[in-house]
Amino acid sequence: MTVTNAIVRMVGLPDLEHILAEYGEAIKALPAEESANLLSRPYDEFKAAVENGLFFVIENTAGNFMASAGVFDLATPGEKELGMCFVKKGWRGYGLQTLLLHIRICAATLGQVPDTNADNAATKSYAALITGVKPANARSAANTGEIGFEPLATPSAALFIACAACRTPLASDPGRRCCCDFFSLSDARRAEVIEKSLEMENWSRTRNSDRLIVTLKIRHLQDPQFRKALQGIAHELRSGNPNNHRPNNCRT
Numbered sequence: 001m002t003v004t005n006a007i008v009r010m011v012g013l014p015d016l017e018h019i020l021a022e023y024g025e026a027i028k029a030l031p032a033e034e035s036a037n038l039l040s041r042p043y044d045e046f047k048a049a050v051e052n053g054l055f056f057v058i059e060n061t062a063g064n065f066m067a068s069a070g071v072f073d074l075a076t077p078g079e080k081e082l083g084m085c086f087v088k089k090g091w092r093g094y095g096l097q098t099l100l101l102h103i104r105i106c107a108a109t110l111g112q113v114p115d116t117n118a119d120n121a122a123t124k125s126y127a128a129l130i131t132g133v134k135p136a137n138a139r140s141a142a143n144t145g146e147i148g149f150e151p152l153a154t155p156s157a158a159l160f161i162a163c164a165a166c167r168t169p170l171a172s173d174p175g176r177r178c179c180c181d182f183f184s185l186s187d188a189r190r191a192e193v194i195e196k197s198l199e200m201e202n203w204s205r206t207r208n209s210d211r212l213i214v215t216l217k218i219r220h221l222q223d224p225q226f227r228k229a230l231q232g233i234a235h236e237l238r239s240g241n242p243n244n245h246r247p248n249n250c251r252t
């Protein structure tokens with residue numbers, strides 16, 4: 001059995017160009033139908049996600065890129081979008097998309113604690129977590145569905161703003177506003193993901209006779225105060241705290 005050690009960590013501003021280059025290369029090198037699934041965002045949005053501490057990379061001990069993904073602010077403050085997930089070909093099959101979903105759900109939840117004194121219902125909620133998946137992307141649909149994302153009945157207009165910069169505009173389906181379908185995470189499933197993430201010591205998966213062990217260098221899951229905060233949030237999400245209303249446009 002071969003064992004590869006890796007880490008997952010937050011991306012910093014010095015990593016920007018290197019990470020973008022990985023996406024640029026992948027877009028060129030992947031087969032067209034797969035490259036179309038790689039929904040990269042405009043530079044400013046990518047940079048903002050990095051500045052918000054909401055972009056993560058998995059790399060081996062030599063610092064070579066394996067996978068990456070982020071969370072993006074939308075024009076509506078009550079929503080955040082998980083996107084730009086990419087697992088490099090040689091590292092597929094170890095569940096790295098699922099690992100990156102766990103980490104982003106924890107980090108995005110911790111990054112926006114509701115203001116319970118505010119009058120506006122949206123500021124009393126944790127931002128709804130939404131993701132877009134192309135109908136043909138069966139692997140992503142399976143991974144996001146398994147973790148708990150459910151179809152979003154009425155996606156907000158803010159989700160369609162990114163369409164202006166999309167590399168793969170709509171084909172000839174007149175009923176579609178976007179090439180993606182949108183999904184959101186219920187409070188109960190979000191609590192479940194947070195609790196599972198807090199139990200993780202590392203991410204270890206075996207494919208054939210190759211083992212990958214990813215050490216979690218994520219302060220949201222390491223720092224005792226952050227962990228305590230996440231435990232409290234999971235409890236609150238499960239108990240259906242009346243201060244924790246979801247925005248009206250969320251089905252779940």
Ligand SMILES: CC(C)(COP(=O)(O)OP(=O)(O)OC[C@H]1O[C@@H](n2cnc3c(N)ncnc32)[C@H](O)[C@@H]1OP(=O)(O)O)[C@@H](O)C(=O)NCCC(=O)NCCS
Binds near residue numbers: 038088
């Ligand atoms: C979608 C993606 C992130 C999934 O990667 P991953 O987390 O490694 O996938 P999983 O670990 O769940 O893979 C499970 C199985 O599917 C296979 N698989 C994963 N991605 C695949 C792909 N794009 N095509 C064919 N098979 C794939 C894996 O090899 C594995 O097979 P196995 O069970 O026989 O070992 C990755 O395929 C990718 O980066 N695709 C291009 C960009 C993209 O689609 N991003 C998501 C946008 S919503």
